[in-house]
Amino acid sequence: MFYRENGQFNASYRADQQIFSIAQDRWAILAIIAFAFIGVPFLVDEYIFRAILIPFLILSLAALGVNILVGYCGQISLGSGAFMAVGAYMAYNTYIRIDGMPLIAALLAGGFFATLVGIFFGIPSLRVKGLYLAVATLAAQFFCDWAFLRVGWFTNNTASGSVSVSNLSVLGWTINTPAEKYLFSLTFLVVFALLAKNLVRSAIGREWMAIRDMDVAAAVIGIRPMYAKLSAFAVSSFIVGVAGALWGFVHLGSWEPAAFSIDRSFQLLFMVIIGGMGSIMGSFFGAAFIVVLPIFLNQFLPSIGDLVGVEISTAAVSHTEFMIFGALIVWFLIVEPHGLARLWSIGKQKLRLWPFPH
């Protein structure tokens, strides 16, 4: 009833090509962003910021990056955790080694070095495809795990091997409270989401999708596979690297290589698959699902146990969490292999006709 596009005419190319060509979409998104910036900081308490919102924002950013590589360009990567680690550690190094380095520049520098590493480990993608490539990207993961653990320079030779940053500030604005951290991450996410959305609907995004759909055919019609694949690796690992730097600086504060282990890579890939491959929106859904699910299970399982009169130990809770998580993922893949984004678009399609389907 309310979600109708009749009467909205696009009279210029500009109007026709905007991101949300339906006015209701446009206003809804603007309202959500405005609410996220203005409303949320007053409404939720510290725990929600720390446990849910900040991880959700940063991991959505990382999932966005992975989605560009996996969902848009079709190159499966299991090394995203490594790119996050490169972003975090190189941002750390530029931040503490260069005097007066602005925070944002340090974070972007982290992204830049992640780009370099991403391009390097993307080179095999020119020769190998699919599952072979997935395993090959694991090389990045294990190499980075090792390098940040064993090479003292990266951690500034700290004895414990963990690094920490404090007193973050941008142009005189100190980022201390969870609400400020939330706003900082949110700004990054909005900017990068807009960038990514525009990239994937531009010429280069179409090249990526052509490569994904069939790379030989794409090469035949004149798309350079090397350029397309490596640029996807570059853009993706830049975004993932910035997300990693944010994860270290803003969310964790102090971290060690285990924060970016192979589990993180799997987690990011799960987000992309569950959210929907090749969908910017899907990255957000996937991140929300993966961030909230363990917290939900953690809170929920003991009370279920109480209900049926069984005392569930912490170990049992964590094992059950594993089981439910695994089972849910399998169930989800069976029920909706195209991810939450597909459900979302089906819902929108239904809404257009509701309540008069004829």
Next chain:
Amino acid sequence: MAFFLETLLGGLMAGMLYSLVALGFVLIFKASGVFNFAQGAMVLFAALAMARFAEWVPGWLGLESKYLGNVIAFVLAAALMFVLAWLIERLVLRHLVNQEGVTLLMATLGITYFLDGFGQTIFGSAIYKIDVGMPKEPVFLLQGTFQGGVLVNLEDVYAACVATLLVALLSLFFQKTSTGRALRAVADDHQAAQSVGIPLNRIWVIVWFVAGITALVAGIIWGSKLGVQFSLTTVALRALPVIILGGLTSVPGAIIGGLIIGVGEKLSEVYLGPFVGGGIEIWFAYMLALVFLLFRPQGLFGEKIIDRV
């Protein structure tokens, strides 16, 4: 020289164990096109089952003989792996026919999580021992040729023999039995196999069961070496470079790849490790495989990849 030989032999033995795990991957990939990430979880699950059954069975049946207890535990664990294979086919694979490779990969990752949690829930999460009577003491060979001889772990030799035997049995099974022929047909072409009346679902159960058995054997060997614990799941990650080096679809590739990786790892750790701070074993294998892939994208013995538009 003796030291070099020792490292080389150690590498070969370790490589044999990697190939054992890699074999499970290759079998499933060949027959169903599923890249089974859950192989590591299956190794842990099987090893846990074996360790715990070996502990419980003598109590249940009032057996005295440890030997008999181990045999019964093995049979029980194998039966459990069969049930697992059947359940996986029934609940997961059947519903995911014709999905893309990455979706199936994700599904096996889901299975991995489930198995990790499930195995530890029913069998407990402490460190358990598997005692199948493998000799622990090292022996010295070639004492006449080199001073001090070459130190070899008898345990490793036994393990390598078991692995070789298993591979031989598997190749016999694949080459000589009608089920094996059906498996090879399915591996070749799903649709063609189905059209001549080979039941795909049953084949998948068999393949997962066979992979489960290799997981069980690998689990017993690794478990008696290192103890049955959660870190066994990382064995699968160690075996991944083996299969991409050898080729995803080749059984001999898994074995030769395993040997190359095993030797490469040990030699690099011993001769290269000290210069860069050690612990390079794990990524060295991946780098080796990566460099290799640049020259032969399909691995050593994999089927040539032909692209057509």
